[in-house]
Amino acid sequence: MDWGNIIDNALRAFIGIDTVIYALAAIGLNVHFGYTGLLNFGQAAFLAVAAYGLAISVSISGLPFGVGIIVGLLGAVVLAILLGIPTLRLRADYLAIVTIAAAEIFRLIVRSASLRDQTGGSNGLSAFSEGFYSLNPFPKGSYGFGPFVYNERDTWVLLVGWVLIVLASTIVWLLMRSPWGRVIKAVREDEDAVRSLGKNVYAYKMQSLIIGGVLGSLGGFMLALGKGSVQPDLYGTELTFFAYTVLLLGGAARVLGPVIGSALFWLVLSLTDNILNQAIDAGYISSSIINSNQVGQIRFIMVGVALMLLMIFRPQGIFGDRKELALDGR
């Protein structure tokens, strides 16, 4: 087994494009779930709306890249308002139902055959990222050190991605140390108490839904640009559930929780994948037990077990405070 290769791959996954995408999605989710207590199970929809907003504007309507980004961001804001108006006055569980349904509705609409000319149907869209790569200041070549060596394209994507993560985390940090953040956290603890103190809870929840949605939509842009295409089935419920996993792994209601959570999540996935594959290749694991086609599933089973253990022995996540979690909600 080539341990050097395994470790190099794991380190690359640690800061890779998937880490960036899920970190951004989870930062938005952290605003919703971690700070405000909104059970948004449709984070994938915010990423999808942003990605499709960009892709349709550029490759179908022929608008410039910058306009595509603005359309994507506005799409996320509109989606948040549409989801919020009917559900934010109701109990938390209703938001969960509506958001997961909305995310699936959006995915099924954009992949429908009758919209093939507008959304590309199940094949999705491509050829919209030229504007992004034409902004790339890195000339052709390879950049980095040690295991982190990338071509100019990947360097540019990762650089932009990590800048966005720093930006999003800073926004969350600035907001959550302010009196606005205090109201948001208080809403998570008990809405009625906050109402009784003269705060417009509905407006705060709407603001939180919009901010978390827009931050998450940055992950949608990165997913679209990193792959150079949008493909409807990448925006399924799985994306949302991975984002929740990432958030809980890192620790909810912590500024850096989603970032560390995402990095570790992809590190562990890469490790299990590579170790299993190499062990099979080297004959340490007989292919009558697991063959290399099954590794994809097996590693998720292993990650699932690891997450269960984490939730049992460290339910607060990596950054969380166990004492805080132990306090009852009422």
Place this chain on the structure above:
Amino acid sequence: MADDSNAAQQGSTVTATSWMDEVEKVPGSKKPDPILVVDGVQRRFGGLVAVDVGHIEIQRGVITALIGPNGAGKTTFFNLLTGFDKPNEGNWSFNGQTISGVSPYKVARRGMVRTFQLTKVLSRLTVLENMRLGATKQRGESLLSAFFKPLWRQQEDEITAQARELLARFKLDAKADDMAGSLSGGQRKLLEMARALMVKPEMVMLDEPMAGVNPALTQSLLGHVKDLRTQGMTVLFVEHDMDMVRDIADWVIVMAQGTVVAEGPPHEVMANPAVIDAYLGSHHDAPLTAEDEQEQLAAAEAEMDAELDEQGKA
């Protein structure tokens, strides 16, 4: 709003006893200076009429107790007045402005702040943060200025000073940096009351402030409620403990089965046959004196003996 209305309220506190003589001791009587006027409020749950209050006025600057047996509709009435529930009909006004159908947060901003029967502290916020949350008109609570600390730092310092002062008064200053969820039940009641005061209300509505509080803390809570009156606030509270009502209430309103059955000063109301009926049922046989109790016990024992004898024979 604080200064001039305070002066007026101080005045009415001084004459707290004299106004009572002018007021009829019947449900719905007119008060000389009402802060809250309720008219024909009805709340039905299906066929059940939970609250059906004809007319009621709450005198400014005094402590009014709302009592009644379980299920009388006291908490529902509270929820209606503070906007947490919507009535089927009726209207009410606070300080002359109608506030029926106004949402809870606006009611609080008008100066009528409530607490809850089941205490609602914000567990995973510190005691001090709980207090700061109560302050109104905070610049940093709007999304755009939240980003820029210089815009709200000074106000935050003022609010913090105010919060610490209140915490010291409620003997919670040692707990300021603890999570509110780590407080005992009684301390949570204290915190909730202190937090309500951060709103600088004109009228405080306390829903069972003494429920589940140990006797030692009860005395201090009682003192705080009386303090509110000295500071010129109007207090309306729901309570079961008659001793407490007798001790601190200036005026008592009695509800039974959703309606107001009596009102008046505590000692008069407690002697009112309608109130005794409401609490004990009209065919009550509760002991009124120690001798009565002995008599009833003896009678009950005799009855039981007789029954046992009969069973023995059979």
